[in-house]
Amino acid sequence: MTVTRSAMRRYWSGEGSLIGEVSGRMTGSSDLFNHDGRTPRASVNHITVHDGFTLADLFSYNIKHNEANGEDNRDGANDNHSNNCGQEGPTDDPAIKALRAQLRKNQLACLLLAPGRAIGSGRLMVGSATPRTATTNAYCQDNETGWVGWEGLNREGDDLTDFIGHITEIRRRFPQIRIRHWLDGRRADGSYGVLWLTPSAEEMKEQDWKFPEGRFLAYVLGPLEAGSRRFSSSSTPLPKRSSSRCRRCRNTGAGSNY
Numbered sequence: 451m452t453v454t455r456s457a458m459r460r461y462w463s464g465e466g467s468l469i470g471e472v473s474g475r476m477t478g479s480s481d482l483f484n485h486d487g488r489t490p491r492a493s494v495n496h497i498t499v500h501d502g503f504t505l506a507d508l509f510s511y512n513i514k515h516n517e518a519n520g521e522d523n524r525d526g527a528n529d530n531h532s533n534n535c536g537q538e539g540p541t542d543d544p545a546i547k548a549l550r551a552q553l554r555k556n557q558l559a560c561l562l563l564a565p566g567r568a569i570g571s572g573r574l575m576v577g578s579a580t581p582r583t584a585t586t587n588a589y590c591q592d593n594e595t596g597w598v599g600w601e602g603l604n605r606e607g608d609d610l611t612d613f614i615g616h617i618t619e620i621r622r623r624f625p626q627i628r629i630r631h632w633l634d635g636r637r638a639d640g641s642y643g644v645l646w647l648t649p650s651a652e653e654m655k656e657q658d659w660k661f662p663e664g665r666f667l668a669y670v671l672g673p674l675e676a677g678s679r680r681f682s683s684s685s686t687p688l689p690k691r692s693s694s695r696c697r698r699c700r701n702t703g704a705g706s707n708y
Contacts, residue, residue: 453482454495454564459508459531462556466663473667477644478565480632489630493566497557501526501589505557508532509550510539516587518595526587551607558610562617565629626671633671645670 454475461468474481478490498505503514512534514526535549561568588596602608621627633643636653646654647668 454479454493455497455499456531458497458557458560461665462553462560463508463531463533464665465531466665469661469664469667470659473646473669476560476564476667476669477633478629484632490565490632491567491630493564494569495561495564495566496569497561499569502587503530503532505554506550508557509535509553512538514587515539519587519590525589547607551610554610555613558614559617562614562621563627565627624671625674642670642672644672 457468457471457475461472475495479493480490483490483492498508503511508530509532511530511532514523514528514530516523516526519525533553535546535553537543537546541547561570590596603611635644635646636642646658647670648654648658649666649668651668
């Protein structure tokens with residue numbers, strides 16, 4: 451879904467005042483799909499698709515670089531909501547490389563931990579398991595520029611296959627992430643489907659959603675009733691090694707209160 455792609459790209463590029471929109475995208479986008487009997491599975495989520503920036507490009511370039519395509523860099527989108535982390539293109543700076551790797555993980559985690567159907571295109575994999583940056587829209591490059599390179603496998607900081615496996619295992623273990631009904635907040639009996647928290651772990655109030663330049667978002671997904679897809683206020687057994695609640699926290703503003 452283009453809306454999810456835009457929101458999550460903007461959020462992890464460092465844009466503030468998005469916690470309201472991000473909260474919706476991370477819980478199935480009910481504002482878009484909660485009608486005509488649809489469920490959260492109607493939300494199709496992606497960060498990259500078959501063309502345009504790869505995942506690695508999102509945190510390596512501020513502008514597109516399609517000069518090698520022979521169209522004077524006119525092809526491809528100009529609005530990519532990317533962040534080069536301080537240097538345009540490849541770098542040997544260990545701090546920048548570490549930041550880029552962490553941001554790739556952040557995007558992958560959001561994609562795989564949100565309800566709905568996650569799309570992992572080749573452009574995602576090129577920029578995740580084995581990041582490779584060159585022409586940022588190599589649709590016409592049947593050569594090393596457009597081919598998938600696996601030289602990053604087993605290279606520390608570049609190979610994220612274990613991380614992807616870990617996140618997909620979390621998605622499998624926690625049925626709360628694979629819900630087929632829409633979440634609600636605090637109920638009259640004290641139970642909840644999703645509980646939104648401030649940085650001090652207090653339940654969010656209306657004014658907390660309007661915090662200027664807010665970048666912090668944390669929430670708890672309520673437990674499921676045994677044998678049901680509905681949430682309950684009581685803890686019920688889940689698969690081995692899992693807890694009764696699923697906690698998630700995102701913060702793109704280092705040092706900010708929110």
